[in-house]
Amino acid sequence: MTNDGMTEFGETYPMSTVNIHVHEVTRVEGHGDIVLNVKDGTIEELKWAVTEAPRFFEALFRGRHWTDASLLASRICGICAVAHASTSVRATEEAFGLTLSDQDFAFRTLNYHGEMLESHVLHLMFLVAPDAFSAPSVLTVAASHPEAVKMALRLKKMGNLISDAVCGRKLHPIGMIPGGFTALPSPKKMREVKAYVDARESDIKMMVDIVASVVPLFPEYLVAFERETEFISLTHPDEFALYRGDIKSTDTQKVTDHRQYKDIIKERIVPYSTSKWTSSQRSSYAVGSLARLNNNFDQLNAEGKAVAAAVGFKPVIHKPFFNNVAQLIETVHCYYEAKRLIDRLLDTGWKHEMPQVKPRAGRGVGVCEAPRGLLIHDYTYDDNGILLEANCIVPTTENHGSIEDDFRGLVPQIINKPQPEIAHALEMLVRTYDPCISCSVHAIKVRFV
Amino acid sequence: MAKPRLAFFSFASCEGCQLQFLNLEDEILDIVPHVDIVEFREAIDNHSDNYDVAFVEGSITRPADETKLRHIRDNAKVLIAFGACATTGGVNRLKNFLAPERQEKTSTVQNPQSAPSQAQIIEYVDRARKIVYGDQWNLPVFDSYPTRAVGDVVKVNYKLEGCPASKKEILELVKALLQGRAPRFARYPVCVDCKLAENVCLFHKGQFCLGVVTRAGCDQPCPSFGNRCIGCRGLVDDPNKNAAWDILTEFGLKPEDILREFRLFQAYAEEAQTMKI
Numbered sequence: 001m002t003n004d005g006m007t008e009f010g011e012t013y014p015m016s017t018v019n020i021h022v023h024e025v026t027r028v029e030g031h032g033d034i035v036l037n038v039k040d041g042t043i044e045e046l047k048w049a050v051t052e053a054p055r056f057f058e059a060l061f062r063g064r065h066w067t068d069a070s071l072l073a074s075r076i077c078g079i080c081a082v083a084h085a086s087t088s089v090r091a092t093e094e095a096f097g098l099t100l101s102d103q104d105f106a107f108r109t110l111n112y113h114g115e116m117l118e119s120h121v122l123h124l125m126f127l128v129a130p131d132a133f134s135a136p137s138v139l140t141v142a143a144s145h146p147e148a149v150k151m152a153l154r155l156k157k158m159g160n161l162i163s164d165a166v167c168g169r170k171l172h173p174i175g176m177i178p179g180g181f182t183a184l185p186s187p188k189k190m191r192e193v194k195a196y197v198d199a200r201e202s203d204i205k206m207m208v209d210i211v212a213s214v215v216p217l218f219p220e221y222l223v224a225f226e227r228e229t230e231f232i233s234l235t236h237p238d239e240f241a242l243y244r245g246d247i248k249s250t251d252t253q254k255v256t257d258h259r260q261y262k263d264i265i266k267e268r269i270v271p272y273s274t275s276k277w278t279s280s281q282r283s284s285y286a287v288g289s290l291a292r293l294n295n296n297f298d299q300l301n302a303e304g305k306a307v308a309a310a311v312g313f314k315p316v317i318h319k320p321f322f323n324n325v326a327q328l329i330e331t332v333h334c335y336y337e338a339k340r341l342i343d344r345l346l347d348t349g350w351k352h353e354m355p356q357v358k359p360r361a362g363r364g365v366g367v368c369e370a371p372r373g374l375l376i377h378d379y380t381y382d383d384n385g386i387l388l389e390a391n392c393i394v395p396t397t398e399n400h401g402s403i404e405d406d407f408r409g410l411v412p413q414i415i416n417k418p419q420p421e422i423a424h425a426l427e428m429l430v431r432t433y434d435p436c437i438s439c440s441v442h443a444i445k446v447r448f449v
Numbered sequence: 450m451a452k453p454r455l456a457f458f459s460f461a462s463c464e465g466c467q468l469q470f471l472n473l474e475d476e477i478l479d480i481v482p483h484v485d486i487v488e489f490r491e492a493i494d495n496h497s498d499n500y501d502v503a504f505v506e507g508s509i510t511r512p513a514d515e516t517k518l519r520h521i522r523d524n525a526k527v528l529i530a531f532g533a534c535a536t537t538g539g540v541n542r543l544k545n546f547l548a549p550e551r552q553e554k555t556s557t558v559q560n561p562q563s564a565p566s567q568a569q570i571i572e573y574v575d576r577a578r579k580i581v582y583g584d585q586w587n588l589p590v591f592d593s594y595p596t597r598a599v600g601d602v603v604k605v606n607y608k609l610e611g612c613p614a615s616k617k618e619i620l621e622l623v624k625a626l627l628q629g630r631a632p633r634f635a636r637y638p639v640c641v642d643c644k645l646a647e648n649v650c651l652f653h654k655g656q657f658c659l660g661v662v663t664r665a666g667c668d669q670p671c672p673s674f675g676n677r678c679i680g681c682r683g684l685v686d687d688p689n690k691n692a693a694w695d696i697l698t699e700f701g702l703k704p705e706d707i708l709r710e711f712r713l714f715q716a717y718a719e720e721a722q723t724m725k726i
Contacts, residue, residue, distance in 0.1 A: 026494045030464065053461035053510050054593055059577035060543045065706070068713060071679060075540050075612065078465020126471070126492060137493030139481055150478070157474040168674030171465050171472065171613050175674045182675035269585045276582075354675075 017041070018415065020423045024051075027127040027137070028435050030396075034426050036411065046411060048404040048430070050273040061379070061390035066092055066178065066359055069387060073377060074172040076392070079122070079436050082115035082163055083370035084377070085173040086243065091377040092178040094259075095364025096357060096385075103350045104180040106341055111166040111176070112243045112368070113338040118159025118170065119371035120289075120327045120334075123434045124211055125152035128324055131428050132214035148210055151203045158200050162338060165193045179355025187346065194342045197335075204335050211328045212311050218321070222425055226319045227409040229402060230281050231291035232265075234258075234369050240299040240333065241292070242369045248295045250316055251281040258367040261376055265393060270400075277401045278393065284401025287373025288433065289326035290317065304333030320406050323432050327371075359385025370395050372436050396435045403433055453626055456488035456500035457531075458521055460507030460514050461541050461596070466532035466614045467491045467506055473616055483627055498524050502626060504609075506531040508541040509597045522603040529622065530599040533612035537683045537717040540612070541596040545720065546712055547573040547580075564719040570595045598717060607632060612681035612714065615667050635666035638685045639678050643669045651677055657700050659710065662688035680714045 018038035024031055031052045037045040057076050064072060073088035074081040086108060093100070100108065125148075126138045135141050142149040160170050165185040168174030175181045185193070215223060235255055236245035247256045247264065256264050267276045279285065293300070293308075297315040300308065308314075308329045313322070359381060366377045373395030380389040406429055414422055457467055471477065471492060487497035503525035509515055522528055533539035546565060565573060574595050578586035585591075599605055609618055618634060625632035635642075639660035643650070651658040651672055659680035660672060671678050684690070697707045712719070 024490055026490050027492060028490075031459075031490075053507070053514065054578075054581070054591055055461050055510075055541055056544050056577035056581050056593070059547055059580035060540065062547070062580070063709070064713075065709060068679075068709075072540060072713070075463050075465075078463040078468045078613065081463070081465065122468075122471070130494075136495055137486075137489075139486065139493065142478065142481070146478075153474040153477070156471075160472060160474070168676070169670050171469060174671050174676050177676070269582060269588070271585075271588055271590060274590055 018419055018422060020419060020426070022423050022427060025427050025430050027130070028431060030436060032430070032435065034407070034423070034430065036407075036422070036426070038411075038415065041415075043408075043411065046404075046407055047272060048400060048407060050275040050400060052274055054274045058390050058392055061387045064387050066096075066357070066381065066385040066387070069379065070173070070176055070178075073392075076394070077436055078171055079119060080115060080370045080372065080375075081172045082111055082167065082170055083368055083375055085167070085176050086112060087366040087368040087370075087375050087377045088379075089176050089178050090244070090366030090368065091364040091379045092366075092381075093364065094366065095362045095379055095381050096178060096360055098179040098355070098357065100180060101353075103345075103348075106345055107166050107181065107184060107350075108176070109243050110338055110341045110345070111163050111173075113334040113341070114159045114162030114166065115170060116159075116242065116334045116371050117331060117338065118156055118163070119434075120331045121152055121155045121159065121207070123371075124324060124327055124331070125149075125155075125207065127434070128431055129210070129214060131431070132217040148206070151206050151210075155200060155203050155207060158197055161193055161196055162342075165189050177355060178357050180353065182354070184350055184352040187349070190342065190346055194346060197339055197342060200335070204332060208307055208310075208328060208332060211324070215311075215325070218428070219425060221414055222410075222428055223321045224319065225321065225406070225410050225413070225429075227406055228318045229405070230285040231294045231316070232280060232285050232287055232374055232398070233291040233295045234367060234374060235296055240296050240301070240304075242334075244368070247367065247374065249280060249285070250291075250294050251285075258376075259365045261365065261367065261378075261393070265376075265398075267393065267397075273400065275397050275400055278398045279401055284405045285398065286320070286323075286402040286433075287395045287398045288323050289330050289371075289373075290320070290323040291373060292369060293317075293326045293329060300329065300333050301336055303336040304329050307332045320402075320429065320432050323434070327434070357385075359383065370436075372396055372434050373398060394436075396433070399433045399435060403430055403435070452483060452485045453502055454485045454487045454497070454500040455502045455504065456497065456521075456525070457486070457491070457504045458488070458506065458517075459490070460505070460518070460534070460599075461510045462507030462532065462534040462539075464491055464506065465612075466534075466609070467504075469532075469613045469616060470504075470619060473620065476620060480623060484623070500525060502527045502529065504529050504531040505535050505599050507599075508534045508538045509599060509602050510541065510593045510595075512592070512594070515602055518599065518602055527606045527626065528599075528603065530605045530608045532609060532614040533681050533683070533714060535599040536605075536608040536610050537714065538596045538598045538601075539681075539714060542716040542720070543712065544574055544577040544593075545570045545595045546716055547577050549573075549576060564716075567595075570720075610634075610664055610682040611667055617668070618666055635664065636686055637665050638688070639663045639665045639667070639669050639672070639682075641665055643672050643678075646673060648672050652696065652700065655700075657697055657702060657710070659693070659715075661696065662690055662693045680711065682714075684715060684718055 020036040070088040163170035234241035234245035235248040660678035
């Protein structure tokens with residue numbers, strides 16, 4: 001049957017009985033289940049259950065010294081370790097009243113682009129692309145399309161090389177401390193990075209062509225699925241906001257000071273999920289690449305805009321699948337931003353100075369855009385620089401509600417399809433969000449019960 | 450010889466060690482033809498109970514994890530504890546030390562002067578649940594018991610130490626498995642490699658460092674990038690902890706600072722001493 005809008009629970013569909021339990025959705029980071037139970041055409045149960053073991057990071061921060069904060073923070077997530085470490089040092093910098101030199105800000109931003117590139121390539125080419133070929137993994141794709149996989153590995157490596165050079169190690173970062181870095185790369189090291197990055201321009205073009213060409217291979221109902229929602233991301237007057245900014249909503253069009261995030265983001269507990277859920281203006285909101293482009297499209301660089309025009313991306317887009325397309329556009333944007341930053345740094349040169357840190361009592365809120373969306377670390381320190389309290393809001397936490405609301409929107413449209421196809425569609429929908437579940441618990445398994 | 454069947458599993462962790470396997474960008478396409486990867490949730494769809502080698506990432510924190518881990522042990526010929534969360538409990542173990550504040554807003558949290566008793570650990574874990582989940586901390590979904598390493602629950606054949614596990618050691622282990630031999634890992638402290646790398650000792654720069662007692666094999670990325678060794682690879686065999694303690698005291702650290710430093714990744718050793726785990 002067809003349906004052209006939002007559907008409430010309990011609506012009846014003739015004849016359908018579906019029992020789906022996808023236990024541990026694959027090709028996502030972390031553990032999550034999809035549960036769908038339809039009896040005689042009535043949806044009795046439809047949920048996105050996060051089953052990742054809780055690790056209690058907000059408690060673990062308590063009593064730790066400021067020098068440990070970013071080291072502990074990056075351990076929240078291996079995929080976006082740079083985002084967590086960066087957000088953590090930004091929180092501590094705000095608490096202690098430290099500012100960065102222009103040079104160190106440039107390195108922090110470059111480091112950030114390195115992770116954004118590695119993470120987006122990993123998601124699009126390794127986790128999403130196999131669906132286009134109905135392949136169980138990129139390893140299967142490697143047999144049929146070896147050149148594409150080698151290209152993806154080179155681009156992934158590029159992201160790692162950039163961040164390894166700038167912060168000592170992308171997984172897990174070593175060199176970022178409040179006020180700057182413990183060390184900076186040698187000019188020789190940066191020239192090596194430049195040579196590798198410059199040589200990747202044709203790979204970036206190849207990736208754009210491949211991703212654009214595989215979009216039509218996904219089911220049309222998934223690509224076209226639309227659900228109007230709220231998008232929240234950072235925004236900054238001077239740049240396409242990734243590393244810094246304040247918080248903007250597509251619903252209100254208001255910009256909220258990052259320190260006042262609690263005014264617009266509400267956390268709650270869902271009894272079947274080890275991750276907390278969040279909401280703002282509606283039952284859920286979405287964060288990530290699509291949210292960033294929907295809020296800040298005009299600030300993309302020329303190369304990013306050119307790809308957006310080529311693939312027909314015009315904000316605001318309310319189709320969740322287009323998060324993949326948004327990631328592709330950001331990949332191009334970040335590649336050219338990184339390339340130019342490297343050139344600029346090599347041109348002006350840099351000098352390492354060890355930051356002098358004097359702890360002081362107070363609160364600091366770090367907010368960055370992790371590859372998957374808005375990331376907040378909120379710390380309170382005592383006079384000795386010991387953490388008294390920490391609150392972290394991570395992007396996948398924010399997207400759980402949106403994923404479940406999308407299920408409720410999509411399921412009625414595909415309810416008469418064969419059960420395995422429904423399960424697969426829901427899995428692909430989850431993957432679109434690039435969930436990073438160990439972060440959010442704190443999720444993927446599809447359970448048709 | 451049939452190709453070894455590899456399976457990857459993860460428990461409480463950041464899943465960074467699985468990513469570290471995928472980070473072998475220059476080598477992975479050369480490894481793949483020699484092995485069958487039958488389970489790797491982060492990257493592939495297949496599920497299988499038929500495997501020879503299980504890479505197990507993460508700490509054990511729930512009864513259900515234990516059941517799953519025993520099942521993996523029953524299926525695998527070789528079980529590898531993959532990364533610090535699996536080999537020692539890693540940072541997850543900090544929750545076992547989450548002593549309550551002695552008074553409101555002081556710095557003494559998480560710094561009991563001696564390793565807590567089993568009863569205290571259970572109390573501390575509940576405290577962690579209350580801090581994170583508030584008055585709904587006791588919902589079954591938030592069930593969590595004191596953090597255990599994989600080797601605390603089942604027999605482990607090999608350990609890949611570190612947070613994250615070292616790419617070099619992952620390759621050495623895969624090569625060793627293919628060649629039917631035991632892997633060769635460093636059995637001396639980080640200090641040795643750091644000296645060979647001609648790094649200026651961090652103590653001479655007025656910083657402190659756990660490289661003196663921590664197992665080498667990581668190519669000392671932290672001291673080489675101007676930051677201290679935080680002991681993520683666990684204690685070297687027969688560590689001179691007293692000497693380390695003396696050095697740290699000499700550099701003006703108070704016992705609570707030293708304990709805090711050791712506990713980031715080496716709380717397992719304290720627990721082992723008091724509880725004979």
